[in-house]
Amino acid sequence: MTIPIKQKKDIVRTSAGFAAVLVLAGGLIWLGNRNDAGSEVERLRSGILTAHQIKAAFQTVGGRVVERPYDEGATVQAGTVLMRLDSTDVDLAIESTEAQIRQAEAQMRLVQESVELALAQAATAERSQWRRIEAAEAARKSAEAAFVRAQAEWRRAEDLFPKGAVSRSAYDAAKAARIAAREALSSAERSVDVLAVGAPQTDRVRLVKTGSAEGMRLDEIVNARRAAETERTQLEVYGAQREGLEASLRQLRVNASRLELVAPEKARVTDVLYEKGELISPAAPAVLLETDRFYVDIYVSEASLGTPREGMVVRCRAPALERDVEGTVRLIDAAPDFADLKMVRERGQADLKLFKVRIDVPRTEGLLAGMTLDVEVQS
Numbered sequence: 001m002t003i004p005i006k007q008k009k010d011i012v013r014t015s016a017g018f019a020a021v022l023v024l025a026g027g028l029i030w031l032g033n034r035n036d037a038g039s040e041v042e043r044l045r046s047g048i049l050t051a052h053q054i055k056a057a058f059q060t061v062g063g064r065v066v067e068r069p070y071d072e073g074a075t076v077q078a079g080t081v082l083m084r085l086d087s088t089d090v091d092l093a094i095e096s097t098e099a100q101i102r103q104a105e106a107q108m109r110l111v112q113e114s115v116e117l118a119l120a121q122a123a124t125a126e127r128s129q130w131r132r133i134e135a136a137e138a139a140r141k142s143a144e145a146a147f148v149r150a151q152a153e154w155r156r157a158e159d160l161f162p163k164g165a166v167s168r169s170a171y172d173a174a175k176a177a178r179i180a181a182r183e184a185l186s187s188a189e190r191s192v193d194v195l196a197v198g199a200p201q202t203d204r205v206r207l208v209k210t211g212s213a214e215g216m217r218l219d220e221i222v223n224a225r226r227a228a229e230t231e232r233t234q235l236e237v238y239g240a241q242r243e244g245l246e247a248s249l250r251q252l253r254v255n256a257s258r259l260e261l262v263a264p265e266k267a268r269v270t271d272v273l274y275e276k277g278e279l280i281s282p283a284a285p286a287v288l289l290e291t292d293r294f295y296v297d298i299y300v301s302e303a304s305l306g307t308p309r310e311g312m313v314v315r316c317r318a319p320a321l322e323r324d325v326e327g328t329v330r331l332i333d334a335a336p337d338f339a340d341l342k343m344v345r346e347r348g349q350a351d352l353k354l355f356k357v358r359i360d361v362p363r364t365e366g367l368l369a370g371m372t373l374d375v376e377v378q379s
Contacts, residue, residue, distance in 0.1 A: 048370060049294050049371045050294065052290075053289065054267060059282070061258045061259060062085070063280065064085060066086045068276055070272070072271055075267070076266070076267060078262075079263065083274070098249065108238045108242070134207075137208070139191065140188035146181045147178075154178035198217065269287060292363050294369065298357050298359070314329060315327075316361060319374065325361060327360060329358070
């Protein structure tokens with residue numbers, strides 16, 4: 001069957017038009033895919049206005065709740081007591097530690113007084129001993145002089161007796177006097193030796209020359225002082241014990257101060273997690289607070305990462321209020337993996353890494369947590 005020329009031309013035109021439509025449609029779909037990824041990035045530059053949350057918890061202490069004066073929805077000021085724990089155990093521990101400190105201090109005073117008394121007694125005994133030594137030395141010197149005289153009389157009688165110049169009785173008397181004087185001198189020397197036990201030879205020589213025992217080192221006194229100094233070491237033991245107890249007392253007082261949970265700043269109570277009478281563990285959140293400080297998180301792509309900078313002031317649009325507010329970029333951090341986008345590139349699939357940008361927004365009239373903010377970030 002032969003097709004007319006005019007009909008052939010119509011068929012060609014129709015086929016070409018249909019092909020053009022297919023090409024145009026394919027191009028639109030491809031552009032649409034690209035624009036979808038770009039639009040997604042743009043949409044992620046909007047964020048939800050969020051109030052900073054505080055999980056108020058007791059620091060390092062726990063116990064039974066005895067007071068919780070505020071319920072959900074209450075507005076509290078900085079320093080307001082949100083919850084109070086039973087202080088009975090801490091109060092008893094403080095009283096016990098204070099008593100132990102007083103006992104340690106009393107023991108230190110007793111030891112100190114004992115040491116001071118022992119040292120004073122040693123000093124008194126030392127001076128008394130010096131005086132006794134001086135008296136004994138004086139007696140020794142006197143006995144020595146008497147012996148010298150008796151020795152001279154006996155020698156004289158010993159020379160004269162054979163010549164008949166002195167009688168037997170006179171000779172015997174001189175001899176007896178010499179022996180008695182010798183014994184008296186020996187006794188006096190022993191007295192000095194006993195009183196001056198441990199004295200250095202230099203001190204003994206000085207005693208003989210001057211008759212003074214002042215400053216003489218004596219074993220008895222040295223031992224008494226050494227015993228006192230040994231007892232003084234107990235002061236260090238009690239002192240260390242007191243320091244340890246005082247450190248414990250300081251920690252107990254800190255713990256006592258932490259039995260009151262206070263609001264760190266003006267905020268609204270959103271939840272109270274424990275009731276009166278319940279036990280709470282240290283560091284467990286007890287009261288949830290919502291502060292007056294707002295922030296919004298947006299996500300930007302790697303390509304736009306260089307635009308926002310920490311500390312930078314950006315313009316935020318509140319669609320619900322139809323007005324702009326200024327915010328300050330506080331931090332830029334890698335977004336979670338689920339926030340990454342997939343883009344089609346010439347070489348196939350590739351991740352488009354996103355980064356979270358947190359912006360602090362000051363509280364202004366009309367702004368409420370949960371509102372949407374559009375943040376202007378130039379690409």
